[in-house]
Amino acid sequence: MNYVSINGIQSPLYRRTPRVQNIAETAVPSVGTAENCSTYLLPTLASKASSTPNLTLLDVGAGSGTITASLAKYMPAGHITAIDISPEILLSAASHASSVGVANITFQTESVYSLPFPDSTFDIVHAHQILCHLDSPVEALTELLRVTKPDGGVVAVRETDMLL
Numbered sequence: 116m117n118y119v120s121i122n123g124i125q126s127p128l129y130r131r132t133p134r135v136q137n138i139a140e141t142a143v144p145s146v147g148t149a150e151n152c153s154t155y156l157l158p159t160l161a162s163k164a165s166s167t168p169n170l171t172l173l174d175v176g177a178g179s180g181t182i183t184a185s186l187a188k189y190m191p192a193g194h195i196t197a198i199d200i201s202p203e204i205l206l207s208a209a210s211h212a213s214s215v216g217v218a219n220i221t222f223q224t225e226s227v228y229s230l231p232f233p234d235s236t237f238d239i240v241h242a243h244q245i246l247c248h249l250d251s252p253v254e255a256l257t258e259l260l261r262v263t264k265p266d267g268g269v270v271a272v273r274e275t276d277m278l279l
């Protein structure tokens with residue numbers, strides 16, 4: 116378990132914000148998993164995986180893919196599409212998935228602003244700590260909604276408040 120240290124952060128914003136003290140005392144796991152980053156989604160994921168044989172999940176901004184591979188274990192009969200704008204990090208994500216024995220993920224280099232999927236494609240769309248890095252998060256969120264099935268589809272987003 117690692118702990119966030121704010122001592123080295125030089126930003127005046129961080130220095131003047133009292134809430135930063137709370138961050139400094141918060142334990143942050145060193146490797147993101149479904150269990151420690153997307154806990155809120157797990158009951159829904161388990162329920163949908165049992166009721167929907169070919170469940171589809173899109174993970175946007177999948178990064179190193181540790182959360183993605185972890186999510187995949189909850190839907191062994193389903194399929195995850197993991198996209199990221201960085202082809203390099205997706206190579207690492209694919210390598211991680213392979214190393215933990217997960218085979219139901221397709222990795223694609225794409226931008227969240229322009230997803231190459233038809234409307235209403237996915238049962239679940241998952242985003243973790245990507246929108247907070249974007250210039251136009253609402254534009255990205257609109258795109259996530261577009262590719263999510265309207266009937267029973269879920270958009271699952273967990274983001275940091277970068278203005279702390």
Ligand SMILES: C[S@@+](CC[C@H](N)C(=O)[O-])C[C@H]1O[C@@H](n2cnc3c(N)ncnc32)[C@H](O)[C@@H]1O
Nearest residue numbers: 147176177178199200201225226227243244245
């Ligand atoms: C902080 S990382 C989060 C990775 C992963 N979701 C996690 O929580 O472990 C943000 C990721 O978003 C990706 N990203 C940034 N802009 C993007 C865009 N326009 N479209 C797709 N991915 C993007 C970055 O390459 C990076 O891998």
